[in-house]
Amino acid sequence: MALKTAERGKVPPFMVMDVMRAAARREAGGADVLHLEVGQPSTGAPAAVIKAAQAALADDLLGYTLALGQEPLRQRIARHYWDEYQCRVDPESVVVTTGSSAGFILAFLAAFEPGDRVAIASPGYPAYRNILTALGIEPVLLPVGPASHFQPTAELLAALPRPVDGVIIASPSNPTGSMVTGQSLDCLLRWCREQEVRLISDEIYHGLTYGIPASTAAVDKGVVVVNSFSKYFSMTGWRLGWMVVPPELLRSIECLAQNLFISPPTLSQKAALAAFDCHQELGRNLARYAENRAILLAELPAAGFGEMAPSDGAFYLYCDISRWSDDSEIFCRRMLEETGVAATPGIDFDPLGGRNYLRFCFAGATSDITEAVRRLKLWSK
Secondary structure (H helix, E strand, O other), X not given: OOOOOXXXXXXXXXXXXXXXXXXXXXXXXXXXXXXXXXXOOOOOOOHHHHHHHHHHXXXXXXOOOOOXXXXXXXXXXXXXXXXXXXXXXXXXHEEEEOHHHHHHHXXXXXXXXXXXXXXXXXXXXXXXXXXXXXXXXXXXXXXXXXXXXXXOOHHHHHOOOOOOOEEXXXXXXXXXXXXXXXXXXXXXXXXXXXXXXXXXXXXXXXXXXXXXXXXXXXHOOOOEEEEEOOOOOOOHHHOOEEXXXXXXXXXXXXXXXXXXXXXXXXXXXXXXXXXXXXXXXXXXXXXXXXXXXXHHHHHHHHHOOOOEOOOXXXXXEEEEOOOOOOXXXXXXXXXXXXXOEEOEEHXXXXXXXXXXXXXXXXXXXXXHHHHHHHHHHHHOO
16 A cells, blocks of 8 residues: 655646756757756855855854844844835844745745635746645735736735735746836735735845836835845855744744754855845846846847736746747747757746746846847747
8 A cells, every 4th residue: 555645745846947957958968058947147156255155164163043043144134124225124023044935934834824815926936826835825826917017916906706815926026027116015015904914025036126126015014025145146056035024923933943944054144144245246247137138128029029028127038929839838848949048938937828928037148148039030930
């Protein structure tokens, strides 16, 4: 008799990882790949971060830290909110996490009960719905598109046939790069307060914007904010993130963190203190992303790619491929095989309409972006 397996573990794969595997097979066979599929910077951590890590390796035992993170880092993160947004954050409300992924797990466990309903934008980051599902929380897909700037709105939430217990927003968003700012954010915050709906704000792409500054939801002390050192700070593999949490959730999150993770990575915490002083170096990364974005916005229409989401921030373009295909998974596989350009199928981000879309990541070298466009223009003729 076979031992049983838990249903909660049977979530869909994160499809971009499958694309990465197919690209690796192609490279192992001697063919080249232009990687526009992976949502991570193509540059390493800033030089000062590396130097701080080397110093810690030489001089520190690197044992466990407190579950909420080291105090100097919590204080520096709190100061960051004043420096960037003129928003006062109490260092006691800052929780350092093992990447933003641990932040989402802690937030969902502390804020929601099994059976609760949480609204998420579709298209949106697939791990939201998969983590929620694994925890017994119902993800409620909220179709968004050009009319709502690819973001949830108070009007869309109010029109849901059944009430929800929570809402997740991401600004800038993965995969669309769209943002919710100003009056739109104020309306969302007000609606959630009035309806007693817990808002979780994913802000991991803050710092990566093109002309429109990002707004933080940390101005509302009832919101859970999740951020990360992975994207703007170019530290994906260091697995370090943070949260700003309401006082009523802090002790629950601390106890959960103690039991699930013990503490965030100590070496990463010590090194990350230096990251906030590296804006000049990180600004060069942003300038390259902006150049890559401009190339794709100018050239992809000539390659036949249709409507694109706004791409106000992050490093993604979400493109309509309906003139060619209504199966983005097959389309991306064929594009990789025939051109060597790797992209992520939209079905990964949107089970409702993602068959007609794909996502390009433009965080790579400008030479790769230029060559990818050249190949796609030839391929589409």
